[in-house]
Amino acid sequence: MARKLLLEKAHVENIRLYDVYRREGGYRSVEKALKTLSPDAVTEEVKKSGLRGRGGAGFPTGMKWSFLAKPEGVPRYLVVNADESEPGTFKDRYLMEFIPHLLIEGMIVSAFALGSNVSYIYIRGEYAWIPDILEQAIAEAKQNGWLGKNILGSGFDCEIYVQRGAGAYICGEETALIESLEGKRGNPRIKPPFPAVKGLWDCPTVVNNVETIAAVVPIINDGGEEYAKIGVGKSTGTKLISACGNLNKPGVYEIDMTISVEEFIYSDEYCGGIPNGKKLKACIPGGSSVPILPANLLLKTTKGESRMMNYESLSDGGFATGSMMGSGGFIVFDEDQCVVRHTLSLARFYHHESCGQCSPCREGTGWMEKILKNIEYGKGKMSDIDLLWDIQRKIEGNTICPLGDAAAWPVAAAIRHFRDEFEWHVLNPDESQRRNYGLMHYADPIHVPVTA
Amino acid sequence: MAEETKPAAPANFKVTIDNITIEVAPGTTILNAARKIGGDVTPPAMCYYSKLQGSGGKCRTCLVEVSKGSEKDPRPMPKLVASCRTTVMDGMEVKNITSDKVTDARNGVVEFLLINHPLDCPICDQAGECHLQDLGYEHGKEGTRFEFKRREFEKEDIGSYIQLHMTRCILCYRCTYVADQLTDKRVHGILDRGDHAEISTYISKAIENDFSGNMIDVCPVGALTDKTFRFKNRVWFTKPVYAHRNCENPDCCGKATLWLRGDEVFRVTVRKDEWGEVQSYDGKAGWICNTCRFDKKQTSDWQIEGLANINRHSVIAQGKYPGLVVPKETIKEVMDGRAPKLIMDIHEVSGVNDPTLDLSKINGPAHSNNFAPNPNVEDHLRS
Numbered sequence: 001m002a003r004k005l006l007l008e009k010a011h012v013e014n015i016r017l018y019d020v021y022r023r024e025g026g027y028r029s030v031e032k033a034l035k036t037l038s039p040d041a042v043t044e045e046v047k048k049s050g051l052r053g054r055g056g057a058g059f060p061t062g063m064k065w066s067f068l069a070k071p072e073g074v075p076r077y078l079v080v081n082a083d084e085s086e087p088g089t090f091k092d093r094y095l096m097e098f099i100p101h102l103l104i105e106g107m108i109v110s111a112f113a114l115g116s117n118v119s120y121i122y123i124r125g126e127y128a129w130i131p132d133i134l135e136q137a138i139a140e141a142k143q144n145g146w147l148g149k150n151i152l153g154s155g156f157d158c159e160i161y162v163q164r165g166a167g168a169y170i171c172g173e174e175t176a177l178i179e180s181l182e183g184k185r186g187n188p189r190i191k192p193p194f195p196a197v198k199g200l201w202d203c204p205t206v207v208n209n210v211e212t213i214a215a216v217v218p219i220i221n222d223g224g225e226e227y228a229k230i231g232v233g234k235s236t237g238t239k240l241i242s243a244c245g246n247l248n249k250p251g252v253y254e255i256d257m258t259i260s261v262e263e264f265i266y267s268d269e270y271c272g273g274i275p276n277g278k279k280l281k282a283c284i285p286g287g288s289s290v291p292i293l294p295a296n297l298l299l300k301t302t303k304g305e306s307r308m309m310n311y312e313s314l315s316d317g318g319f320a321t322g323s324m325m326g327s328g329g330f331i332v333f334d335e336d337q338c339v340v341r342h343t344l345s346l347a348r349f350y351h352h353e354s355c356g357q358c359s360p361c362r363e364g365t366g367w368m369e370k371i372l373k374n375i376e377y378g379k380g381k382m383s384d385i386d387l388l389w390d391i392q393r394k395i396e397g398n399t400i401c402p403l404g405d406a407a408a409w410p411v412a413a414a415i416r417h418f419r420d421e422f423e424w425h426v427l428n429p430d431e432s433q434r435r436n437y438g439l440m441h442y443a444d445p446i447h448v449p450v451t452a
Numbered sequence: 453m454a455e456e457t458k459p460a461a462p463a464n465f466k467v468t469i470d471n472i473t474i475e476v477a478p479g480t481t482i483l484n485a486a487r488k489i490g491g492d493v494t495p496p497a498m499c500y501y502s503k504l505q506g507s508g509g510k511c512r513t514c515l516v517e518v519s520k521g522s523e524k525d526p527r528p529m530p531k532l533v534a535s536c537r538t539t540v541m542d543g544m545e546v547k548n549i550t551s552d553k554v555t556d557a558r559n560g561v562v563e564f565l566l567i568n569h570p571l572d573c574p575i576c577d578q579a580g581e582c583h584l585q586d587l588g589y590e591h592g593k594e595g596t597r598f599e600f601k602r603r604e605f606e607k608e609d610i611g612s613y614i615q616l617h618m619t620r621c622i623l624c625y626r627c628t629y630v631a632d633q634l635t636d637k638r639v640h641g642i643l644d645r646g647d648h649a650e651i652s653t654y655i656s657k658a659i660e661n662d663f664s665g666n667m668i669d670v671c672p673v674g675a676l677t678d679k680t681f682r683f684k685n686r687v688w689f690t691k692p693v694y695a696h697r698n699c700e701n702p703d704c705c706g707k708a709t710l711w712l713r714g715d716e717v718f719r720v721t722v723r724k725d726e727w728g729e730v731q732s733y734d735g736k737a738g739w740i741c742n743t744c745r746f747d748k749k750q751t752s753d754w755q756i757e758g759l760a761n762i763n764r765h766s767v768i769a770q771g772k773y774p775g776l777v778v779p780k781e782t783i784k785e786v787m788d789g790r791a792p793k794l795i796m797d798i799h800e801v802s803g804v805n806d807p808t809l810d811l812s813k814i815n816g817p818a819h820s821n822n823f824a825p826n827p828n829v830e831d832h833l834r835s
C-alpha cells in the first residue's frame with residue numbers, strides 16, 4: 001500500500017470540520033513554521049523536498065518561490081490556482097471538497113514563506129458547491145486564530161479570499177488568471193514580465209496549483225528531506241492522479257511515483273483493469289493537452305523497460321515516444337475507442353476555449369476542428385491529414401501562451417501514432433459514418449471514489 | 453521628433469540582426485532595433501504600435517529567431533520570439549529573413565490571418581494603405597488551403613464617423629488601445645473570444661469621443677474606415693499634403709495630412725512615419741482630434757506645408773512623387789552609409805572570391821578546377 005500524504009485523512013468522518021481536522025493533527029505545520037522557522041527556512045524545506053508544481057508544467061516549487069521579487073513596501077500575493085479545467089483532470093476538486101483545511105493550512109504556511117499577507121483561491125465557476133466549503137473552512141480557521149492579524153503572536157498577518165471564475169479554461173493559465181482576478185477579460189499576458197516580478201495588480205505574485213500548496217503541509221511537518229525520500233529521481237513525494245475513461249475503477253488516486261503504468265491500470269489497488277476484459281488501446285496520461293500514447297509505448301519505454309508513473313519516465317524519448325505527467329489526468333481508451341473521434345472532441349474544446357488574442361491559436365484551432373470533423377464524418381481527403389499536421393506545426397511554439405501547444409500536441413500525437421486510423425476514415429467514408437462507438441466511462445461527479 | 457528631444461540614453465547593447473550589427477540602448481526591443489537598421493531586416497508588425505502602450509505580442513507576424521541569447525548566455529532561445537515584445541541583450545544575435553524557421557512561421561501566420569479576412573482589396577477602402585495586403589504580398593502564397601465557410605458579420609452602426617466592417621478585422625487590438633488610452637467614456641472593445649471575438653460597442657452605443665477618429669488610423673486593415681471619406685476616392689488618386697492648424701484642443705497636435713483632389717479636401721488623417729504609425733511631434737504622439745479630422749474640410753481651414761512624405765514604394769506615390777530618388781552608384785550610398793547585408797558569405801561556398809588568387813595569371817577562362825573547394829561545403833554535400 002503506497003504512502004498517502006494528502007488524502008490520508010480524507011475519509012475520516014467530518015474531516016471537513018475544523019475540530020476534527022485539528023484533532024487529526026491539522027495546522028501543526030503552521031505552528032511549526034510560524035514558531036520555529038523563518039520564511040526563508042520554509043522555502044528551503046520546499047526546495048529540499050524537490051516538490052514540482054502539480055498544475056501541469058512540473059516546475060520546481062521551491063525555485064519558483066525563490067524567484068519572487070521582494071521590493072520594499074510592495075505587497076506580494078499568493079494565488080492558488082483552483083481553475084482545474086483541463087479535460088480529464090479532477091484531482092484538486094476532491095482535495096478541496098473532502099479536506100479543505102489541508103489547502104488552507106498549506107496556504108498559510110506558503111504565504112508566510114512568501115511574505116504574502118493577502119492570498120486568493122481562484123476557483124473554476126463550475127465547481128459551484130466548493131467555494132462554500134472553502135469559505136466555511138476559512139471562517140473556522142479565522143475563528144481559531146490561524147488567519148487574521150498577528151497569527152500565533154508571530155507578527156504575521158494573513159487573509160484568504162475565494163474568487164469564482166466564470167468557467168473559462170484559459171483562466172487556468174496563470175497570467176490570464178491574474179487578469180481575471182483583477183476583474184478583466186481573461187487574456188493571457190505576454191511574458192516577460194513574469195508574475196514573480198509583476199503579477200496581481202503589478203505586484204510580485206506566485207501562482208500555484210491546489211495540490212502543490214497542499215503538499216507544503218507534509219513537507220513542513222516531516223521535513224523536506226523526508227518528503228524527497230518518497231518517489232524517485234526528480235519525481236519526489238506523492239502525486240494525485242485522476243483516472244477516467246475505460247477503467248473498472250475510475251477515481252482519484254494518490255500514488256508515490258514508483259509504480260508502473262501497468263500496475264496503475266491493472267492492479268486492484270488502483271484502477272482495476274479495463275471493463276469487460278477489453279484490450280488497452282491508448283492513454284492520455286496527463287490531462288487532455290498532453291500527447292496520447294498507444295498501448296505499446298505506454299507500457300514500455302523505448303529501452304524496453306516498464307514505463308513508470310513519474311515525470312521522467314512518462315516523457316521518455318520526447319514526444320516521438322513519450323508524453324507528459326502534466327496535471328495527472330489519466331484518460332484510458334479501450335480497443336473500441338476511435339482516436340479520430342476523440343481528437344475531434346479535444347480539438348473542439350481547444351477551439352472553443354482559445355482566447356483569440358494570437359492569430360495561430362485563434363484561427364488554427366478552429367481550422368483543425370473543421371478538418372477533423374470532415375475526416376470523422378467521412379468527408380475527409382488524404383491530403384487533409386498532412387494539412388492537419390502542418391497546421392498543428394504552425395501553431396505549436398508560436399503563440400503567446402501554452403494553450404496553442406495544448407491544442408497542437410493532441411493532434412500531432414494522434415497523427416503520429418494513429419495515422420492508419422485517419423486513413424481508414426478517409427478510405428471508408430460510409431463505414432466511418434455508421435460506426436457504433438464504445439462508450440466512455442466518464443467519472444461521475446458524485447460517486448467517484450477517493451481512494452481510502 | 454520625440455526621441456531626439458530626450459537626452460540620449462546610453463547606447464551600449466550590441467545586437468546583430470541578419471548579420472548587421474547595431475548598438476542600441478538597453479530596453480530596446482528587437483523590433484525597434486531592427487527598425488533602426490531599416491529595410492527588410494525589419495520584421496513586419498500588424499499589432500504592435502509604438503505609440504500605444506501595451507500593444508504588440510498578439511498577431512505573431514514579427515516572430516524572429518534568437519540564435520544567440522547574449523554575450524553572457526549565448527544559448528539560442530528555444531522558440532521563436534515576438535520581436536515587438538522581446539528586449540535585446542548585449543551580444544544578442546537575431547535572424548529574421550535569414551531564418552527558414554521564421555519564414556515558415558510567418559507564412560503560417562499570414563495564412564491564418566487570411567482565413568477570416570476576405571481578399572476583397574478591389575472593393576475595400578483600405579486598398580493602397582493596407583498592411584495586410586503588403587504582408588500577404590511579401591509572405592503569402594497564391595491560393596489557400598482553407599476550404600470552409602469564413603466568418604461573416606451583420607453590419608453594425610457604431611456612430612456617425614466610423615464604419616465598422618467586422619468581417620475584415622484581424623483582431624490586432626490596436627483600436628481598443630486607442631479607446632483605452634486616448635478616449636474617455638470608453639464604449640468600444642472586444643466581445644467574445646477565440647475566432648468568435650469581435651470588435652463592438654457596449655450594447656450598441658455610438659463611438660463619439662473626441663479622439664475616436666484615431667482608431668481609423670491605427671487599424672492596419674479596412675475594418676474601421678472614415679465615413680466622411682469612404683468610397684469617395686481611391687487613395688492613390690488623391691494628393692497627400694502636410695498641413696497644420698491652430699487647434700484649440702490641447703491634446704490635438706494640429707498637424708495632419710490632407711488628402712486633396714484639386715482644392716477639395718477629401719480626407720484628413722494623422723501624419724504617418726515610415727512604419728505606418730502616427731508621426732510624433734514635439735514630444736506629442738501626433739494624434740488629431742475629431743474636429744480636425746472630420747469637420748475641417750476646406751483648404752482655408754489649414755496652412756498647407758507641402759507634399760507629404762510618402763514612401764516611394766507605396767502605391768500612393770505612383771506617378772506623382774517629386775524628386776524621385778534615383779539609385780546611386782554604390783551600394784553604400786543607397787544604403788545610407790551602412791554596410792551591405794551579408795546574406796551568404798561566398799567564401800563559405802568556394803574559393804572563387806579568394807583575394808590571393810590573381811585571375812589574370814590563369815591561362816584561358818577560369819574554371820572551377822582553379823579554385824580550392826571549401827572543405828565545409830564538401831562535407832555538406834557528402835552528408
Ligand SMILES: Cc1cc2nc3c(=O)[nH]c(=O)nc-3n(C[C@H](O)[C@H](O)[C@H](O)COP(=O)(O)O)c2cc1C
Nearest residue numbers: 053054055081083084085172173174208209212402
Ligand atoms: C491554458 C492553460 C490552462 C491551465 N489551467 C490550469 C489549471 O486549471 N490549474 C492549474 O493549477 N494550472 C493550470 N495551468 C498551469 C498554470 O499556468 C500554472 O503553470 C500553474 O498553476 C502553476 O502552478 P504549479 O507551479 O503549482 O504547478 C494552465 C495552463 C494553461 C496554459
Ligand code: SF4
Nearest residue numbers: 355357358361399401
Ligand atoms: S495561445 Fe490561444 S489562448 Fe493563448 S494567448 Fe494565444 S489565442 Fe489566447
Ligand code: SF4
Nearest residue numbers: 621622624625627671
Ligand atoms: S478593427 Fe482594426 S484596429 Fe481594431 S482590432 Fe480589428 S483590425 Fe485591429
Ligand code: FES
Nearest residue numbers: 509510511512536
Ligand atoms: S507585431 Fe509583434 S506580435 Fe504583432
